[in-house]
Amino acid sequence: MQHDRKDPLAVTATATRVRQIAGQLRLDEGAFTRALALSGVVPDRGAFAQATSRFLMLAGTALIVAGVAAFFAFNWADLHRLAKFALIEGAIVAAVLLAWRQGLDRLAGQAALFGAGFLTGVLLAIYGQVYQTGADPYGLFLGWAALILGWAVIGQQAGLWLLLAVLANLALVLYWGQVLHPPEAWIEDLAHVFGPASWIGYLLSDFRLAQLVFSLNGALLIAWEFGTRRGVAWMRGRWFPRLIALFALAAISDAALLLIFTSEFRGADRLHVVAPVLFIAFVAAALWYYRVVERDLFILAASLLAVIVVMTAFIARLLDGVDAFLALSMLVVAQTAGAAAWLRQVARSWRATL
Amino acid sequence: MNAATPSVRTVFAALEREGQVAANWSERVTAALAAEADAPPWYVRVLVGFGAWLASLLLIAFVASSLLRSESTMIGVGGVMMVAALGVRFTSSHDFIAQATLAVSLAGQALLAFGLDNYGVSTMLWAVIGGQTVLALAFPDRIHRFLSVLAAVSAAVILMYYLKLQAGIHVLVLALAVGFLWLQAREGAFIARGLMQSARPLAFGLLAAMLGCVMLSTIYVLPELMGCRDFSFYPHPWLSSLGFGALLVLLEWRLVNTTLRDVPVATRAGFIGASALIVAISLPAPGIAASLMVLLAGVIHAERLVVGIGVGFFAVFLAAYFYGMEASLLAKSATLTATGLVVLALRYVLMPRLAGGQVEREDA
Numbered sequence: 001m002q003h004d005r006k007d008p009l010a011v012t013a014t015a016t017r018v019r020q021i022a023g024q025l026r027l028d029e030g031a032f033t034r035a036l037a038l039s040g041v042v043p044d045r046g047a048f049a050q051a052t053s054r055f056l057m058l059a060g061t062a063l064i065v066a067g068v069a070a071f072f073a074f075n076w077a078d079l080h081r082l083a084k085f086a087l088i089e090g091a092i093v094a095a096v097l098l099a100w101r102q103g104l105d106r107l108a109g110q111a112a113l114f115g116a117g118f119l120t121g122v123l124l125a126i127y128g129q130v131y132q133t134g135a136d137p138y139g140l141f142l143g144w145a146a147l148i149l150g151w152a153v154i155g156q157q158a159g160l161w162l163l164l165a166v167l168a169n170l171a172l173v174l175y176w177g178q179v180l181h182p183p184e185a186w187i188e189d190l191a192h193v194f195g196p197a198s199w200i201g202y203l204l205s206d207f208r209l210a211q212l213v214f215s216l217n218g219a220l221l222i223a224w225e226f227g228t229r230r231g232v233a234w235m236r237g238r239w240f241p242r243l244i245a246l247f248a249l250a251a252i253s254d255a256a257l258l259l260i261f262t263s264e265f266r267g268a269d270r271l272h273v274v275a276p277v278l279f280i281a282f283v284a285a286a287l288w289y290y291r292v293v294e295r296d297l298f299i300l301a302a303s304l305l306a307v308i309v310v311m312t313a314f315i316a317r318l319l320d321g322v323d324a325f326l327a328l329s330m331l332v333v334a335q336t337a338g339a340a341a342w343l344r345q346v347a348r349s350w351r352a353t354l
Numbered sequence: 355m356n357a358a359t360p361s362v363r364t365v366f367a368a369l370e371r372e373g374q375v376a377a378n379w380s381e382r383v384t385a386a387l388a389a390e391a392d393a394p395p396w397y398v399r400v401l402v403g404f405g406a407w408l409a410s411l412l413l414i415a416f417v418a419s420s421l422l423r424s425e426s427t428m429i430g431v432g433g434v435m436m437v438a439a440l441g442v443r444f445t446s447s448h449d450f451i452a453q454a455t456l457a458v459s460l461a462g463q464a465l466l467a468f469g470l471d472n473y474g475v476s477t478m479l480w481a482v483i484g485g486q487t488v489l490a491l492a493f494p495d496r497i498h499r500f501l502s503v504l505a506a507v508s509a510a511v512i513l514m515y516y517l518k519l520q521a522g523i524h525v526l527v528l529a530l531a532v533g534f535l536w537l538q539a540r541e542g543a544f545i546a547r548g549l550m551q552s553a554r555p556l557a558f559g560l561l562a563a564m565l566g567c568v569m570l571s572t573i574y575v576l577p578e579l580m581g582c583r584d585f586s587f588y589p590h591p592w593l594s595s596l597g598f599g600a601l602l603v604l605l606e607w608r609l610v611n612t613t614l615r616d617v618p619v620a621t622r623a624g625f626i627g628a629s630a631l632i633v634a635i636s637l638p639a640p641g642i643a644a645s646l647m648v649l650l651a652g653v654i655h656a657e658r659l660v661v662g663i664g665v666g667f668f669a670v671f672l673a674a675y676f677y678g679m680e681a682s683l684l685a686k687s688a689t690l691t692a693t694g695l696v697v698l699a700l701r702y703v704l705m706p707r708l709a710g711g712q713v714e715r716e717d718a
Contacts (some may be wrong), residue, residue, distance in 0.1 A: 007361045007363065008364070008384050008387055008388075009361065009363035009380065009383060009387070010361045010363060011361060011362055011386060011387065012359045012360070012361060012362070013359060013360055013361060013362045013364070013365040014359065015658065016394075016472065016658065017362060017387065017390055018362075019541075019545070019550070020386060020387075020389065020390035020393065020551075021362070021366075021386040021387065022545045023386075023545050023548070023551065024382070024385070024386035024389060024390075024611045025375070025379070025382055025383065025386060026545065027374075027375065027545060027546065028374075028542075028548070028713075029542030029543055029545070030374065030377040030542075030675050031369060031374035031545055032377060032542045032545050032546070033540075033542055034369060034372065035365055035366075035369060035374075036656055038360065038365045038368050038369065038584070039359060040359050040360065041359070042613075042654075042655075042656045043653060043656070044613065045613055045614055045616060045617065045708070048613055048653065048708075049705055049708045050655075051653060052705065052708070053701055053705040054426040055649065055665070056698070056700060056701035056705065057698070057701055059668060059697050060694045060695070060698035060701060061694070061698075062647065062668075062669070062672060062694070063672070063690050063691070063693050063694030063697060064690070064691055064694035064698070065694075066672055066694075067687045067688070067689070067691030067692075067693075068687070068691065068696055069686035070683045070684075070686040070690060071683070071684070071687035071691070073683050074682070074684045074687060075681035079669070080438075083428050083434075086587035106633070114447035130429030151400070159478045162660050164358050173556050192504040204532075206464055209491045214437050217430070297395060297397075297398070298395075300683060301397050301398050301400075301401050302397075304401065305401050305404060308401075308405060308408075309408075310559065311380060311635050312408070322416060322419050323416070323417065323420075324419045324615070325412045325413070325414075325415040325416035326413070326416040326536055328412045329407075329409045329410075329412035329413040329416060329457065330454075331408040331455055332405055332412065332457075333405065333406075333409045333450065333453045334450065334455045336401065336402055336404065336405025336406070336409070337405075337449040338404050338449075339401060339405075340394060340401065340449055340453075341449050343394065343398050344392060344394060345400075346527075
């Protein structure tokens with residue numbers, strides 16, 4: 001139900017609104033409970049069962065897939081290699097059959113197809129485990145992404161595309177670190193102690209890689225928004241583009257910050273202007289697109305947060321002396337207050353034009 | 355939630371007919387709606403919180419490097435900053451003032467804590483717990499209240515580990531869970547007393563602190579590093595699972611006596627029994643029972659954000675549990691797979707009966 005512009009009370013009685021109004025009017029407990037019941041936001045039997053069913057389906061699938069992955073990661077020596085392959089391939093075939101039987105437009109079918117996509121990676125890992133191929137891990141992620149690409153295309157679900165996006169990012173980062181620019185040996189040792197995340201974090205301290213990661217996620221985001229504008233029904237959800245926009249913003253902010261705080265700052269190499277230019281272009285485009293075309297306050301807020309961080313870092317690099325801390329602190333306060341006020345004004349203007 | 359959500363006018367007109375609100379509700383509700391429209395969503399509050407945190411760090415750097423020469427000065431300056439921020443915040447709600455007082459208060463608290471560290475870690479931590487509890491109740495800012503709860507609980511956890519009383523973590527997480535559920539259950543009473551703006555950030559602070567504490571169960575520290583052979587970072591995680599399981603069953607008991615009261619008794623019993631079974635199987639992983647409890651609390655109280663937090667925490671805990679080192683991969687595999695199978699069995703066996711056949715149709 002949308003606004004009737006002549007009647008401000010014609011807006012839908014969402015739970016948040018009912019709470020806010022009840023708080024302002026100081027409704028008594030009985031009236032508040034009744035208002036929630038009348039607004040229909042407290043689920044009835046059918047709505048509760050529906051929501052619970054969806055959660056149980058997704059949670060059950062996630063638990064089983066994680067359990068299967070843990071089982072094969074255990075690398076049970078007593079289990080014959082053929083038994084391992086039979087188990088995992090049997091699970092993949094069963095998941096695909098279940099997806100086919102349930103249909104890809106139903107949650108059960110989508111969850112089964114996602115499970116098959118995830119288990120494909122486990123199969124590749126077992127292959128490497130059994131035959132000790134010695135291949136670089138980037139190949140596993142690349143092969144995994146290639147194998148599930150077809151399922152992602154026909155699957156009509158954001159979950160499989162997110163898995164594909166994560167695999168593509170990992171393949172890119174690992175190819176950079178294992179083939180193009182391998183780090184020094186002590187970094188490898190660090191990864192053994194603190195885990196692979198520390199190794200990937202180190203790789204992303206190279207602004208060139210950060211720019212590539214940004215380009216990958218930026219392209220994904222553009223493709224997704226193109227699909228949304230074309231009216232593709234299963235692309236209407238906002239969590240996937242929001243997540244990918246966060247990846248892109250984090251990567252390009254990382255690249256810009258690296259340039260600001262390293263010796264390349266004010267460097268003679270013209271390539272060094274690429275990251276700041278990309279940052280400004282992406283943030284400007286996001287602030288325009290998500291305010292004017294595809295209204296999304298979440299991505300606007302994330303973009304402004306990136307601006308605050310990069311702008312503060314840039315000015316911090318230019319300033320000297322103890323007083324700089326006070327100036328920067330006031331700058332951050334002013335930027336944050338300005339950002340919050342602007343976001344409020346944007347939200348207000350959207351409501352006025354509904 | 356339910357299929358057709360009525361308008362605010364429809365809801366309040368019905369309340370007026372039932373004698374629940376006075377006849378002049380229209381103007382007051384219009385004014386309340388205007389205020390609601392200006393309330394920022396959670397991610398804007400995160401942005402503001404981050405800005406305040408960054409500004410306070412810079413302010414600490416400025417004060418520490420230019421003004422402070424001793425611990426007593428730190429305590430004095432920190433205390434003055436806190437009191438000044440509190441006083442100014444009471445006088446204005448302007449964006450800039452709200453931001454600046456938040457940053458100054460956080461910086462003051464940090465300076466005070468640094469200064470008190472000179473008197474011993476325990477003293478400092480007790481002071482943080484006490485001070486943050488007072489600020490959580492007194493500082494008229496939602497973000498500050500939320501951050502104060504987190505700071506107080508963090509100090510309590512550190513104190514517990516510092517005193518090697520980590521077995522008490524179960525008491526702490528369950529106390530936080532009970533506090534959160536109590537604040538949620540008493541929401542109507544807080545609204546009637548005009549205390550909603552205070553109670554909600556406290557409830558979310560307790561929830562976030564509880565989930566943060568549960569995440570500690572995925573951490574493994576080599577006993578040798580702690581100088582104690584039988585050291586366990588989160589000893590007997592099943593104790594937390596049992597506590598969350600009990601709270602989950604209590605919430606379900608409430609549900610089967612309200613929303614599901616028309617469901618046959620056997621199905622209701624099966625619903626509660628199956629949940630107890632899931633908790634029993636996932637005893638080594640307390641995050642599973644915790645997320646189910648949070649999820650159900652969100653559904654019962656029509657809080658989409660709480661539902662989202664429950665689902666998100668479930669995913670994060672699962673990933674952390676998978677990578678944790680406390681249990682062997684084989685044990686994790688058994689826990690995860692068995693729990694998943696029970697969850698799916700519950701979905702296929704119990705849900706159609708619970709919904710009266712609606713689930714399959716609406717899934718399509």
